[in-house]
Amino acid sequence: MKKSPSVLVIGGGSTGTGIARDLAMRGLDVTLVEKGNLTHGTTGRMHGLLHSGGRYAVSDQPSAKECIEENRVLRRIAGHCVEMTGGLFVQRPEDSDEYFEKKLEGCRECGIPAEVLSAEEAREIEPYLAKDIKRAIKVPDGAVDPFRLCVANAASAVEHGARIETHSEVTDVLVEGGEVVGVEVTHQTGTGPYVHGEPGEVEEIRADYVVNATGAWAGQIGDFAGVNVEVRPSKGVMTIMNTRQVDTVVNRCRPKGDADIIVPHETTCILGTTDEEVEDPEDYPEEGWEVDLMIETLSELVPMLADARTIRSFWGVRPLYEPPGTGTEDPTDITREFFLLDHADRDDLPGMTSIVGGKLTTYRMMAEQISDHVCEKLGVDAECRTADEPLPGSEDFTVLRDYMDDFGLRSPIGRRSAQRLGSRADEVLNSVDPNPVVCECEAVTRAEIQDALDTAGTDLNSVRIQTRASMGNCQGAICCHRMANELAPEYDEKTVRASLDDLYQERWKGERHAMWGTQLSQTALKHMLHAATMNRDEDPAAADADIDFAAFDDGVASGGAVADGGRERAADRADDDALGGADGDN
C-alpha cells in the first residue's frame, strides 16, 4: 500500500489545528507541533468576536466578504462554539454621518445583512447604551469560543489519524539540498496524550511538506529556514467585566480607534482593544493606562462601564502582515487579509509555506486554501470537506436539552454544561458519578474537568480554557486547588501541587490588572484563603528546612470533656446558606 504523503504543521492555534483537520480529512499523514498548549498564542488571547464582516466593510472589503461567508459556515459546523448575539455599530453625536452611511453601504456591498436602527430601537436591544447615541446599524456579529473551537479541530484531526504534539517547540527547520525536509523539535514539560516526548528530548520530524502556521511567530520559524517573513506583531488589550452589561456585540461606528468594541462572552463582557506594533510577540509591556483607556472610552457608549467591576485584563498579539513595499505606518491600516507565502516561489526554498495575517473568523477558509495548496504541491487529489462536516460536539446540535433532571444538576449548571459541550453533553456528563460542581462561578462540574484532562494532561491552564473553570468572579480563589485535586490519583501529589502553582500564578498575572474596588476585595480574600487558610505561601513541603515538630504544641494538656453547646444559631443555617460562587461581599 502506498504511504500517504506526510505534512508537518507548526502551530497549535486555530489556523494550525484547522489545517491539521483539513489535511487529515483528506487522508494525509499529518503531524502538528505546538510549543505550548493548544491556543497558546494569538488564538487564546482574543476577544472572541465572530465577525459579521461589518468591522471591515469600509476599510477592507475583501476581508469583510470572507468574514460573512465564514460566519455562516461556523454557525453550521461549530454551533457549540458560537453564540449568535448579533452586533450593533453605534453612532454617537460626534461620530460622522458620512462614515455611518459608508458603513451601511459597505455592509450591503459585501453581502452583510445590515439594518439601521433608531436610538430608541437600539436601546430596546441594549438598554444600557448611552442616552445620547444617535442611531445604530444591526449586523450578524457573534461570539465564538476560540478554545473550544481549537480543541474541537484538534480532536477531529486526531479522529482522522493526525498526531498532535503540544509542548514541543520547533528549535530548527531542517534544510537539505536546498529544500525543507522537516523540523527539529525540543520537547518540554507537560504531560498528557498530546505530549509524547520526554522533557529536553530533541526529535527530528521529517515530512514531505512543512506548513508554518505560527502567526505572529512566523518570522522566527522563517529565520530557522533562512527566509525572511516580516510579520508585524501588534498588541491589543482586552479587559474582562464580571457580568454581561450588553448581550449584543457593541461596536463604535467610526473609522478607527482604540477601545471601540464590547463583546459579550459567556458570563462576561470583553472590552477591546488597542492596536500597537511591538517588536517581540512574547515580550511587550502590559500597561495600566491601556486598561483605563478601555473603561473610559467605552463608557461613552455604555456609561455603566465606568463604575463596573472588571475581573482581569489580558493582551494578545495580531499576526499582521503586508506584502513588502506597502509601507503602511499605522497597524490599524494594515489589511486583515491572509497571505500564503510559498517559499519555493518566493525564496527559492521548496518544501515549506508560511501562512500569515488573517483572523480567527476566517481560520477555516485559510486552512482550506493552504490545504489545497499543499495537496497541489504533493499531487494529492482530494476535496475539502471542512465546511460541511460538523466539528465534534456540534453534530445534531439543534435543540438544547434541559439537563437539569438528567444529571441531578440545578439550572444553570446543567444548561451551561450542555451549552459548552453541545452534542457531547450526554457522553461527558454521564462519564463521572458523582458529578459535583468544581467551579461554582462558572458552573463547571467534575465531568467536564475530567473530560478536559483527557487532552490537557497536567496542564490546568488548558483545562481552564476548555471549561472556563477558574475564569469567573473569584478568579480561581475557590476552585484552583479543586481543579488540581482532579489530577489525582492519576498523578502524584507533587505533580498536583506543581500544576496548582502554575495555574494560580497564571490567574494572578491577569487579575493584577483589575485590582481595585470589588475585585481587589476579592483578591484579598483569595490571598487569605491560599496563604492564611492553606498556608501555600510558606508550605513546609516546598521548603528545604526540616520542621522541629516536637517544639510545637502537641495538644496533650488539652483534655476535658466538652458539652454539646446546642448553639441555636446553627439551627438557622439553611442548606443554601453556603457561599455560592465566591465573593468578597460577605
Added chain:
Amino acid sequence: MAITDDVLVIGGGIAACTAALSAAETGARVRLLAHKKSTLRQASGLVDVLGYAGGDGPLSDPYAGLDALPEGHPYHVVGEDGVRAGLRIFDEAVGDAYRGGHTDSNALVMTHGGAVKPTARYPASVAPGLASSSGDTLLVGFAGLTDFDAPVAADHLAAAGVPFSARGVTVEFPKRFRADAKVTRFAKALDRDEDVDGGTVRSVLADTVAEELDGESRVGFPAMLGDDHDEDVRAELSDRLGVPVFEVPTGPPSLLGLKLEDILFDALDEAGVRISAGNPAVDFEADTGRVETVVVDQKSRPTPYSADQVVLATGGLVGKGLDSDRESVTEPVFGCHVPHPEDRYDWSDPEAFGDHAFARFGVVPDDELRPTDEDGEPHFENLRAAGGVVGGADVAREKSASGVSLATGAVAGRLAGEEATR
C-alpha cells in the same frame, strides 16, 4: 433622639466582638453595630497569632517573633501585653470549645490542602488531629466533595515531613445528595443521623471507614461533622471506630468559622452587650474633634447612634472596611487616612505570593489605636480602630489575622471603655 451608649463598636467579626467584650469588662454600656454576616464564614476557624516573621518560621513561640515584625505593625502598637490580653478575652469567651490555651507554643495543624500551619488556638474538634502530635493518621474524603482530596492531603503531609504516617482514602458518603449540594447538607445529615440503607448516616459512615482503617490511631474528616450536634457526631464516630476522630479545617463555607461566630455572639449576650445587626453604618456627625453620632442606614432610613467612644472594627479589604477605586484607597465610614502607593500597579506584587502592599492597607493607628491623618494626628479624639481596618500587617503571610484582631480589639475596647466610664 439618638440611641445612646458609652461605647459603640462598628463591625461584627472577631475584632469587633473582642472590642465589645473588652469594653464591657470596664463596666461600660456597650453596643455592637454589625452589618452583614462577618467574614468568619470564609475563615478556617483557627486562631492564628503569629507563625512567620522576618523570614523565620514556622515559629513555635509566637511571642518570639514580635520583634522581627516591621515598624508600624499593630503588634508593636499594642505590645506583647496586648496580644496576651486578646487571647485571654478569647479563651474566656470560647471556654472548652477551643484548645491551645494551656501553652504559649503554637500548634501545627493540617490544612485541607495537606500543608501544615502554625496556629495558637484551634477548635476542640481539630485538637486530636494536630500535625504536631504523633499518631498514624487516616484521612477520609468524600467522593462528592471536591475541596478536600484525602489521598492528596495525606501525601502532602508526608512531603512536609510529619512525624507519623498519613494515608488518605475517598469513600462514598452514606447518603446521596444532588450533585451541587453544599457541605451544610452533609453536616445536617450527620446532625440528624438520618436513616439510610443499612442503618443511619453515622453508623454506616463508621462501618465504611472501619473497613478502611489499617492500624491508624486517629481518623480525620473535612470539617463538616455536624453543625448543631457536632460533639455528638464526633463522639459517636470515635466510639464506633475505637480511635479519636478529628476535623480538618476547610475553606468557605467554613462551618468552624460560622460556629466561632455563634460562640462569640453568645459571649456578647452573656456580657450584656447590646447588638444592632443587619444594617450598615454609613455616616457620622462630629463636633470639635469628637465623633458624636454614627448614622446607620436602616432600610434607607438614617438612624443615629450616639456614644461617648467609638471603635471602628469594620474589617479590611475583604470585609469592606476599606474601599478602593482605580486611583485611591479609602476608609468609607469616617474617611480616615489610608496610605497607599500612587500607582495601583504598586498595590500588588507580580508574584502571587509576593510582598503585596494591599495586604498591609489600613488606617494608621497612634499609640492609643486612634486612626491618624496624614500628619500623624488622630482624626477624632474618641475614635479607635481594631482588626482588619488597621494597616501595617500582612496577616495572611504572617499567619496573624485572628491575633491582630484579638489584640487590637482588646486594647481598643479597653481604652474606649475606660475613657467612657472615667
